[in-house]
Amino acid sequence: MNDEAPYPDNSHCPRRAWVLDQLADDESIKGQCRPSSAVQLHLARCETCRMASEELLATNELLADVIAATPSDALLRDADRRATQAIQAGAKPSRRIDLSRIPEESRRDSGPADSILVRYPEIRWLYERRQIIAASVVLMALVGFSALLHVWKGEPNIAEIELKRVDRHPVTWPADNPPSKKVAPATPQITGGRFVANSRPAKSVRRDPVRDASLEHVGSSQRAFPIPEIEESKTSLLKTMSNGLREFLIDTRLTVDSTSPNSPEERSRNEE
Amino acid sequence: MTMANVSMPADEPVRRNASAVTAHRWLYALMEAEGPAVLRMLWRILGNEADVLDAYQDCFCKLAGMDKKPKIRQARAYLFRTAANIAIEFIRVRKRQKKHAGAILDVHADRNGESLMPQEALERERAIASLHEAIDQLPAHLRNVLLVRDFSGKSYKEVAEILGIDKATARVYRRTAIVKLANLLQEGSAS
Numbered sequence: 001m002n003d004e005a006p007y008p009d010n011s012h013c014p015r016r017a018w019v020l021d022q023l024a025d026d027e028s029i030k031g032q033c034r035p036s037s038a039v040q041l042h043l044a045r046c047e048t049c050r051m052a053s054e055e056l057l058a059t060n061e062l063l064a065d066v067i068a069a070t071p072s073d074a075l076l077r078d079a080d081r082r083a084t085q086a087i088q089a090g091a092k093p094s095r096r097i098d099l100s101r102i103p104e105e106s107r108r109d110s111g112p113a114d115s116i117l118v119r120y121p122e123i124r125w126l127y128e129r130r131q132i133i134a135a136s137v138v139l140m141a142l143v144g145f146s147a148l149l150h151v152w153k154g155e156p157n158i159a160e161i162e163l164k165r166v167d168r169h170p171v172t173w174p175a176d177n178p179p180s181k182k183v184a185p186a187t188p189q190i191t192g193g194r195f196v197a198n199s200r201p202a203k204s205v206r207r208d209p210v211r212d213a214s215l216e217h218v219g220s221s222q223r224a225f226p227i228p229e230i231e232e233s234k235t236s237l238l239k240t241m242s243n244g245l246r247e248f249l250i251d252t253r254l255t256v257d258s259t260s261p262n263s264p265e266e267r268s269r270n271e272e
Numbered sequence: 273m274t275m276a277n278v279s280m281p282a283d284e285p286v287r288r289n290a291s292a293v294t295a296h297r298w299l300y301a302l303m304e305a306e307g308p309a310v311l312r313m314l315w316r317i318l319g320n321e322a323d324v325l326d327a328y329q330d331c332f333c334k335l336a337g338m339d340k341k342p343k344i345r346q347a348r349a350y351l352f353r354t355a356a357n358i359a360i361e362f363i364r365v366r367k368r369q370k371k372h373a374g375a376i377l378d379v380h381a382d383r384n385g386e387s388l389m390p391q392e393a394l395e396r397e398r399a400i401a402s403l404h405e406a407i408d409q410l411p412a413h414l415r416n417v418l419l420v421r422d423f424s425g426k427s428y429k430e431v432a433e434i435l436g437i438d439k440a441t442a443r444v445y446r447r448t449a450i451v452k453l454a455n456l457l458q459e460g461s462a463s
Contacts, residue, residue: 020451020454021447021451024447024450024451025447055454055455055458056450056451056454058454059403059450059453059457060450063403063422063450063453065400066316066400066403067422067425069315069316070315071311071312071315075311075315075325076307076308076311078325079307079311079324079325079328079329080303082328083303083333084303086332087296087332087333087336
């Protein structure tokens with residue numbers, strides 16, 4: 001090692017790790033052995049390693065100082081007795097955060113969860129299951145949101161419900177009882193728009209050629225058999241709509257002639 | 273029931289009732305075999321009688337709370353690791369305390385029973401506190417080797433058995449831990 005030259009830039013000493021490794025051994029900490037002559041020689045020449053070794057030796061000294069402390073036998077007996085009693089009593093390990101030993105200011109700064117748990121230890125179970133609880137809350141929020149969305153979209157109005165009911169109960173005229181022409185005038189009022197669907201024959205209904213021939217004079221929109229309750233609901237719906245329209249027109253200061261040509265009385269008079 | 277509720281008569285001898293001894297026979301055997309080493313480690317880390325007693329009791333309570341009896345090697349490893357973790361937790365609490373309390377003399381006052389000058393004692397305790405903080409910052413695998421080897425005084429063979437690593441690895445880990453510790457202390461003093 002005598003041929004070892006001093007390094008111009010000591011911050012990049014390649015032997016630094018080796019030196020520190022040698023100095024960090026147990027025996028050097030306990031003072032049982034001195035660094036080898038090679039290490040000593042290198043330390044004499046390398047300033048960076050010397051500084052690093054001084055820091056390491058200071059750490060070693062501090063560590064040796066701490067390690068020199070030995071507990072008394074009385075403390076061991078006390079510890080054994082206390083641990084035995086705790087085991088027999090079925091004591092559970094406590095949290096390390098002891099309220100009595102932590103000053104008030106420190107308690108405030110130890111984080112919200114710690115301070116709350118120190119003050120309310122009975123809710124610790126809640127804190128430990130916080131992830132499950134958070135997942136449940138998110139799930140409930142999703143369900144609630146979807147329900148809210150469903151309500152917000154709105155329920156189908158009464159006309160749509162009635163239409164669906166009529167769609168589910170399509171009835172055709174019996175062959176021996178063709179619809180009279182008196183029934184016909186009522187249907188044009190409801191044939192426009194979606195009410196056309198009423199007359200769509202169901203797939204399950206068998207086609208009867210004789211009956212179809214007898215119904216040829218009746219339009220496709222008039223083949224639906226009038227069910228009393230459906231008719232009532234249609235009538236009430238129409239009344240409601242006409243009343244609403246009338247009120248709207250009155251509100252907008254438009255006059256409505258009760259004997260308009262479109263009224264049923266006028267229409268029957270014209271037919272006669 | 274927490275351990276705070278367990279009373280500790282001062283001079284009462286250790287009495288173990290029959291059922292508890294049967295249920296935790298292995299634990300008492302472990303306490304007799306490894307208790308001094310664990311207590312030594314806790315004392316060297318914590319240096320405070322009350323904290324050491326609490327930590328020691330906590331270690332064995334945790335072992336007693338295990339569902340089934342572990343193998344003796346597992347129990348030893350668990351005991352030392354638990355003791356190290358508890359000690360580190362104490363150090364963290366102390367760090368919080370130190371932030372506001374300022375006075376750390378009373379924490380380590382009874383470490384060696386020495387009567388130092390207040391300034392010397394303060395310097396020494398500051399150095400020890402910074403050493404503890406540096407130990408806390410070490411990676412767990414290095415810290416465990418350092419604590420079991422130096423603070424509890426176990427041989428490398430025992431360290432390797434307890435931590436489940438190779439003997440040579442334990443030696444390398446310890447050296448690395450010391451070098452890192454020195455770096456951390458230097459950074460701490462610089463900051």
